Amino acid sequence: MMNIVVAIKVVPDDQDIQISAAGELDMSKAHQTISAYDLNAIEAAAQLAQAVGDSKVIALAVGGSAIDESKLKKNILARGAEELVMIADDACADLDAHATATVLAAELAKIGDVDLVVCGDGSADNYAQQVDVQLACKMGVASVNGVVEMSAAGSTLTAKRKLEDVIETVEAQLPCVVAVTPDIALPRIPGMRDILAAGKKPMNVGAADAAAETCLETIEIKAPEATERKQEVSNASDDGAIDAFVAALKAAL
Amino acid sequence: MKAFVIAEHAEAASALAAGARTLADEVAVAVVGSEQVPANIADAAYHVAVPEGAAADDAAATLEALLDDVQVVIAEPVRHVKSIVGKLAAAKGASVITDCLSIEDGVATSMYFGGVGQIRRKAKSGIAFYTAGAGSFGDAQPSGSNAGAEELSWVAPAAALKLVSSEPIQKSGVDLNKSDVVVAAGRGFSEEADLDLARALCDKIGAGLGCSRPLAEGAGWMPSETYIGVSGLMLSPKVYIAAGISGQMQHMVGANRSGTVFAINKDQNAPIFKQCDYGLVGDLKDVLPKITEAL
Ligand SMILES: Cc1cc2nc3c(=O)[nH]c(=O)nc-3n(C[C@H](O)[C@H](O)[C@H](O)COP(=O)(O)OP(=O)(O)OC[C@H]3O[C@@H](n4cnc5c(N)ncnc54)[C@H](O)[C@@H]3O)c2cc1C
Numbered sequence: 195m196m197n198i199v200v201a202i203k204v205v206p207d208d209q210d211i212q213i214s215a216a217g218e219l220d221m222s223k224a225h226q227t228i229s230a231y232d233l234n235a236i237e238a239a240a241q242l243a244q245a246v247g248d249s250k251v252i253a254l255a256v257g258g259s260a261i262d263e264s265k266l267k268k269n270i271l272a273r274g275a276e277e278l279v280m281i282a283d284d285a286c287a288d289l290d291a292h293a294t295a296t297v298l299a300a301e302l303a304k305i306g307d308v309d310l311v312v313c314g315d316g317s318a319d320n321y322a323q324q325v326d327v328q329l330a331c332k333m334g335v336a337s338v339n340g341v342v343e344m345s346a347a348g349s350t351l352t353a354k355r356k357l358e359d360v361i362e363t364v365e366a367q368l369p370c371v372v373a374v375t376p377d378i379a380l381p382r383i384p385g386m387r388d389i390l391a392a393g394k395k396p397m398n399v400g401a402a403d404a405a406a407e408t409c410l411e412t413i414e415i416k417a418p419e420a421t422e423r424k425q426e427v428s429n430a431s432d433d434g435a436i437d438a439f440v441a442a443l444k445a446a447l
Numbered sequence: 448m449k450a451f452v453i454a455e456h457a458e459a460a461s462a463l464a465a466g467a468r469t470l471a472d473e474v475a476v477a478v479v480g481s482e483q484v485p486a487n488i489a490d491a492a493y494h495v496a497v498p499e500g501a502a503a504d505d506a507a508a509t510l511e512a513l514l515d516d517v518q519v520v521i522a523e524p525v526r527h528v529k530s531i532v533g534k535l536a537a538a539k540g541a542s543v544i545t546d547c548l549s550i551e552d553g554v555a556t557s558m559y560f561g562g563v564g565q566i567r568r569k570a571k572s573g574i575a576f577y578t579a580g581a582g583s584f585g586d587a588q589p590s591g592s593n594a595g596a597e598e599l600s601w602v603a604p605a606a607a608l609k610l611v612s613s614e615p616i617q618k619s620g621v622d623l624n625k626s627d628v629v630v631a632a633g634r635g636f637s638e639e640a641d642l643d644l645a646r647a648l649c650d651k652i653g654a655g656l657g658c659s660r661p662l663a664e665g666a667g668w669m670p671s672e673t674y675i676g677v678s679g680l681m682l683s684p685k686v687y688i689a690a691g692i693s694g695q696m697q698h699m700v701g702a703n704r705s706g707t708v709f710a711i712n713k714d715q716n717a718p719i720f721k722q723c724d725y726g727l728v729g730d731l732k733d734v735l736p737k738i739t740e741a742l
Contacts, residue, residue: 205560207492207563208560208696210541211560211564214562219563219564220561223449244658276678278602282592288627289648290537291533291542292540292542293541293712296711318676319559320545320559320566320695321545321561322544322545323526323545324529324533324536324542324543324545326533327529327533327537328536330606331537332537334605334606336607337504337530337609337733338504338524339529339530340526353524356616357526357527358525359615359616360613360615360616361613361614361616362610362611362613362614363610363611364502364589364608364609364610364611365608365609366606366608367606369704370606375664376664377664377665380665403536408542409541409570409571409572409573410496410542410570411568411569413567413568414567415559415565416564416565418564418565421703421704422550422722423722424723424724424725425720425723425724425726426724426726427715427720427725427726427727427728428726428727428728428735429727429728430598430727430728430729430730430733430734431727436727436734436738436741437741439709439725439727439738440741442725443652443686443688443725444707446706446707447628447652447686
């Protein structure tokens, strides 16, 4: 039996980010979405819970008030988690890893009896890959990143991790924190039934007990200058289209 | 001002020590694991051997005492070191700015939303922690008078990992950084066998075969070291040919410094067509053999 918490970041969908003429990023029209690789983390947590048996997955998300959105919450709960705890508080918008870990640790303490925290490989915005390790330090437990496979027996988690040059197998005492790579599990595609069932699951949305101070200051966010491209696009079935493409390719080689 | 470099690879230690010198007048370097600190790259050098059964991540406990008089930490962006530097930052109440493209006057530039934007940040106070690749400091050269390195004795943390086994990953040996011409395959390849169509094109023009991330992770049809994009390779070949790739920013930041960009995609609205020089709208199964044949 295990209590597994999966930590999720909700981010503006990058497909909806508009770039102004001055190069500013406008997110005002962007939908809130689950950060891509956190979907794999939810699936990995759900699969582990199933493998261990008699276990529970709680999704925990911390962010600004914009993340408290009904469709999004159902989407999170339609993927294998039994319960959602969400801190939707403007004091928690754009936190850095240290501040995020502080808020997560406070919520985990309230949830109590947590055996394992699963994080994604990195969030779509900053991809810092730091919340897992910072959180583990706050909790005084071990963390493992790059996890591609995991199993739990007794009080031990065994994880296979893929690093740059080696595959390591490590053991950590539970409770601990893991960050899983997208390789670990393909996210499920929730069906209508999952989404309907999700609406009936417990959703506990609140504010943070204490504001967490970020230790990083953002000076500027700008779109990089785009390289000018010719954009000569034609239909492959048009007469001579392939020949023209091949000629351009030969000239460029 | 004192900077402290943490690396797993000797080459990275040199490059980051050179970068550290552009930020601080005093540079110390620590290498964790089997490689050694190169000579003449720093003012002080340390080595941490990882004991049998321990994980390199846990070297943070050994290094922590060395940060007392340090203002800047620059670490190699590999997973072991990312956890080491994360633990050190946590101990100091700080956050690490990771994968910096450049660091100037303490202000680090890094990717935002996989390259949709670039974000410039700095530490508000205390020690500034960064991870940065070898290329982040231009052609800065390391300097210093360290001969060997002081061997530090391992301090085991309270919650340690136990290393059970470590197997080297068999690498494909392909280094796309060295290819002038790169063909990149994406999820438009619906079957692994279809990759032969891309391989045939590569053979004809002497190109290296790369891919988008889903083909390496998830599908597992291509080696990890061949995927292109923000979390993989950042390339600048003369010619870049994308087949069955939609053109998401996370991929394109690894390709948009190419000389000429070619794209093949069956969807005429695919974003890649706004980011290419020459594009063909068509099914790659049909178009690739025709291109290979006509070359
Ligand atoms: C934090 C983060 C980091 C990421 N890092 C990277 C990275 O480093 N590198 C990377 O590549 N991705 C990365 N991604 C993933 C990225 O966002 C995209 O999901 C990915 O690049 C899409 O790969 P693709 O273009 O191959 O697939 P898709 O987006 O699925 O596109 C497939 C394309 O193939 C076309 N197609 C389908 N069938 C055919 C056919 N028969 N003939 C011709 N065309 C066809 C389709 O029209 C479509 O445009 C990252 C994502 C996140 C969130």
